[in-house]
Amino acid sequence: MKDMSKIAIFTLIGGFIIIVLTMSLFIELAGDVLEDEKFYADRIFQEYIVFAEGDWFYQMMGLVTEAGSVLFLMVASVILAVYLFFAKKSKWYSLFFSINMIGISLLTQVLKLIFERERPELIAQYGGTGFSFPSGHSTGSIAFYGFIVYLLWKTVSTKWLKWFSVLFFVLLAISIAFSRVVLGVHFFTDIVAGMSLGVAWLIICIIVLEFLLWRDRKKRNS
Template sequence: MIFRGTRLSDISKTSIALIVIGFIVVGLSFNFFFELGETVLEDEKFAIDAATTEFINSISTPWIVNAMGLITEAGSVMFLTIASIILAIYLFFFSSFSRWVTVFFAINMGGISALTKILKLSYARKRPSVLEKYDGTGFSFPSGHTTGSIVFYGFIIYLVTVSHLGKRLKWSLNIFIALFALCIGISRLFLGVHFITDVMAGISFGLSWLLICIMALEITLWNQRRRQVKH
């Protein structure tokens, strides 16, 4: 839909790409998530869970587990809360980004926290094992470390994408950040506190929520530019 008084030429190519790709990915991700969720509610077992657990147990060593224990902390509630506050302060007071970026970043992080808690209670899936040391308590589906990491690090990828950095640096940073976020999800498997389907659900739902927030932000910024041009 084109807003009255605007043309497609008024929108940056990056914004158009983010919105179009966002709609496609959100639809696919939501469909995938709810298909997994339906099977979880029916208390059926996933063959991929058993196969992945067996494979991880066959290659796991004490040093890998220790390394995964460190990586997983980058997706913990405490770390993401502190990091989010620091990033929000930077965006609001020290960056050249619109104040709306800070608003939607807060919605992005606060929303995923609330939604993940609701989903965990709704599906009430038991963990493969309970380890309080690695925040492996409560229900399992979807993985909270994964949803939180996807929306937090994913928003940083968005900020890098719309920044004025060079293309090569953007690609390098974004690939590194994306792989790191995925490693946090994988760490939950090596620590034995989640099934792979928990992590897959966390990626799909987290990505959906992230893109909804980014699309809403892009449309808000678009409208803000329209008003500025009119005045």
């Protein structure tokens, strides 16, 4: 720790704080779901945010949600993992991106089976099948696009391009999660829980990755 910069140490502390906060939120929601609690937020969002199938916003969200589908994320993840393997000097990037995506997928599926929460509506067209809690589109999108944000933040040197790219992918991940409520295939609390879990898992993977990269740099310089 004494060889780390102050910025790195504060970033590490901030990461752990976010992990604690997001996991606390997930655990709180998970406990209420297990007790079959009815959430006021779910009812409000079901009444005012779910749109009719013929509405233009519904159709637009139907397109947005595909960017978080299992098929899209699987294909995109394989492409990015292969790219990182050959493009980055360190193979840790490719390895931990793979751990990030495979891990969040397994976590999501196991948790769905544990909680067995029924969806508000089953719509196979938009991947709205199976159990509801947590939202797989939310966990997967946060993990995938969050890792892209991490890579962009580290590699893009032009300030305006860096901020534009980061903002774009952050908003895309949030929009994908939000689309699940608009389409009526998830409760709002499924989305919040999925995003919380995704953020916590993503940060854990990045912290371990950064530690291994720091250790490699230290070895080279010693």
